Amino acid sequence: MPEITSHRSRTxxxxxxxxxxxxxxxxxxxxxxxxxxxxxIRSRIGDDVAGGFYPAPHRYHLYLxxxxxxxxxxxxxxxxxxxxxxxxxxxxxxxxxxxxxxLHRYYEATEHRFEGPLTVPALCxxxxxxxxxxxxxxxxxxxxxxxxAHGSGPLxxxxxxxxxxxxxxxxxxxxxxxxxxxxxxxxxxxxAHSYLVGDELTAADVDLWAxxxxxxPDAAESPGSQPHxxxxxxxxxxxxxxxxxxPYHLV
Numbered sequence: 001m002p003e004i005t006s007h008r009s010r011t012x013x014x015x016x017x018x019x020x021x022x023x024x025x026x027x028x029x030x031x032x033x034x035x036x037x038x039x040x041i042r043s044r045i046g047d048d049v050a051g052g053f054y055p056a057p058h059r060y061h062l063y064l065x066x067x068x069x070x071x072x073x074x075x076x077x078x079x080x081x082x083x084x085x086x087x088x089x090x091x092x093x094x095x096x097x098x099x100x101x102x103l104h105r106y107y108e109a110t111e112h113r114f115e116g117p118l119t120v121p122a123l124c125x126x127x128x129x130x131x132x133x134x135x136x137x138x139x140x141x142x143x144x145x146x147x148x149a150h151g152s153g154p155l156x157x158x159x160x161x162x163x164x165x166x167x168x169x170x171x172x173x174x175x176x177x178x179x180x181x182x183x184x185x186x187x188x189x190x191x192a193h194s195y196l197v198g199d200e201l202t203a204a205d206v207d208l209w210a211x212x213x214x215x216x217p218d219a220a221e222s223p224g225s226q227p228h229x230x231x232x233x234x235x236x237x238x239x240x241x242x243x244x245x246x247p248y249h250l251v
Contacts, residue, residue: 038116040135045146053125053132055142057086057150060132062139063103063122065092069210070136072245074121076206077143079241080158082151087143092120106131137171144203158203166197170204178211187226195232209236213246 045053045060062078064071078084090099103122108114109129119134123142133139144158159167173182186208189196196204212233236242 038119040119041110041131041133042135042138043130043132044138045132045142047146055146055150058088059125059127060087060147061124061126062087062089063092063099063106063120063124064089065120068120069214071121072210072213073136073206074139074143076209076241076245077140077158077203079244080201080206081143081148081155082153083143083147085152086150087147105129140203140206156201158201158206160200160202163197163202167202167204170196171207174204174207174211178215183226183229187228190228190232205236209233209242 043053045055048054062074064075075089078087078089090096090102092099092103100118103118103120103124104114106122106124106129107116107118110131121136121139122134123132123139124130125132133142141159148155148158176182186196193199195201196208212229237246
């Protein structure tokens with residue numbers, strides 16, 4: 001789940017380390033019932049040049065947070081799709097009050113007199129000054145399906161239509177606790193396939209990697225006795241997109 005922080009004024013005094021999360025996996029530090037009452041922003045990038053959020057290169061900016069699994073997923077996806085030049089990013093790290101102030105201006109432009117939580121990852125439209133989405137699954141789908149054409153280099157197809165249902169099934173499973181029984185199931189799957197949904201890298205592998213990295217600082221040495229999971233983690237760690245983002249190197 002995304003990370004949040006309360007923000008009531010245009011001038012930010014709280015460091016980015018005070019960003020918090022609804023999700024157990026992000027170790028919430030300052031959540032409360034007021035923060036949880038705000039619905040996510042869920043606009044989408046589309047193909048209508050007459051209006052809305054058209055998938056133009058250099059139009060979008062992402063705000064990410066260190067130590068957040070959702071930001072890790074987004075950062076890996078940017079690297080896998082070669083989108084670093086097309087979609088710019090800001091990492092909200094300690095002592096980045098100016099960056100938080102910039103993020104707040106996007107939220108305030110999207111919702112007049114905005115007083116809710118600043119949520120990241122946040123995909124923002126530089127042309128209109130609005131937040132497009134702070135719902136991570138939608139952001140990842142739009143990167144893979146709407147913006148991937150602007151990437152550079154040989155690119156994987158992270159959400160092939162024929163595999164989308166299976167990718168979403170694994171996403172739902174990985175959203176819950178990564179229990180030993182779940183790791184055993186994954187290990188059996190990886191005994192027969194190179195990747196989680198078959199023999200090609202997909203968005204499901206990005207989901208799994210983010211969970212493994214959060215589960216243990218060394219994702220290549222996952223807990224338990226799952227040799228295929230460990231071999232898989234070592235193989236992904238050797239991939240430049242995963243290696244560059246471990247652990248949480250989101251710059």
